[in-house]
Amino acid sequence: MKVPITIPMMSQEMIDAAVNALRNERLSLGESVFKFEQEFAQMCGVKRAVSVSSGTHALQLAIEAMGIRKRSTIITSPMSFIASANAIVHAGCVPRFCDIDEKTYTIDPGKLKRRITTKTTAIIPVHLYGYPCAMDEILALAKEKNLAVIEDACQAHGAVYKGKKAGAIGDVGCFSFYATKNMTVGGDGGMITTNDDALADRLESMRHCGRMKGSNYEHDIMGYTVRLNTVNAAIGRVQLKYLHVWNERRRAIAAIYDRHLKDVGDLRLPPAPTQDIIPVYHLYVVRTKRRDELAAFLKTKEIQTAYHYPLPIHLQPLYKQMYGYKGGEFPKAEKACNEVISLPMYPGLTDDQVKFVCESIREFFGR
Missing domain, CATH: 3.40.640.10 (Type I PLP-dependent aspartate aminotransferase-like (Major domain))
Structure with a gap:
């Protein structure tokens, strides 16, 4: 799939x-x-x-x-x-x-x-x-x-x-x-x-x-x-007419991910909605020390992933050149950028597709 x-x-x-x-x-x-x-x-x-x-x-x-x-x-x-x-x-x-709050990014x-x-x-x-x-x-x-x-x-x-x-x-x-x-x-x-x-x-x-x-x-x-x-x-x-419906669908997809990926391996799930905060899940981003291995495994299953973002801004070549950053200045952001991986997320995703992604991730960590 x-x-x-x-x-x-x-x-x-x-x-x-x-x-x-x-x-x-x-x-x-x-x-x-x-x-x-x-x-x-x-x-x-x-x-x-x-x-x-x-x-x-x-x-x-x-x-x-x-x-x-x-x-x-x-x-x-x-x-x-x-x-x-x-x-x-x-x-x-x-x-x-x-630097960032590690829980919310x-x-x-x-x-x-x-x-x-x-x-x-x-x-x-x-x-x-x-x-x-x-x-x-x-x-x-x-x-x-x-x-x-x-x-x-x-x-x-x-x-x-x-x-x-x-x-x-x-x-x-x-x-x-x-x-x-x-x-x-x-x-x-x-x-x-x-x-x-x-x-x-x-x-x-x-x-x-x-x-x-x-x-x-x-x-x-x-x-x-x-x-x-x-x-x-x-x-x-x-598009604006459908934004609310699409955002609700994104939240529903996130809820499926949350249920099926809870306590799987070392995965850290995205921050959850609270009484004060209603997120819209532009991306569904999880975190693992085995990020690159997981991405490669999911690729074999024809599941597309991405890294948002593999480099923090201050360590982009341009910013290192312009402002002299060396690394270590913002350790939480730097660590997160080495571990985050974005899973499929868009309103047209079916429940079956989302569950297939979850099953594949559970298979990876169960090997």
């Missing part, structure tokens, strides 16, 4: 929406873009949402639009996709990392205070794998130190922390619609969420070459060409 790690959702309804947008709307900043933004803001429970061309651009523009000082330091997690830190560099700032608020210096201006907590960070502690520290909080919610569409959706907790939230995310737009795309109208207005200008409102050829800020295409927004609007 072949079991892919993920398959992007794409239905005839989404294809029809794309064709309709191509035939009947402006190709850039068409009606679907603005409707998608309104509907996404409503889903998150915020006043405004501004679409852009990627999650990376969402993070970069959020930093710049908030007026965060150039060459200041912004704290984020070393255990994430490299874009979480690259966006900081693109915005003219310096990434400063804080998200930034450890207990270590955060020691990472703050006089140069620190913001924190970017990453809701990794769709599990929200400990936002109360992060927000309290940010308030004490007068720091901005930009949520990296690129893997957390629809996740809930204490009754609030990811992207509605900090000063601003940033999302990605890359093909493997919980929802996509039929290509690259991103979204920035906020309750600050002035900030949203500035973001709308920045993504559209810095144009002044109501003018095509007057520009009052340095902007970019990072708009979301109309056809992608049209697909995104349809």
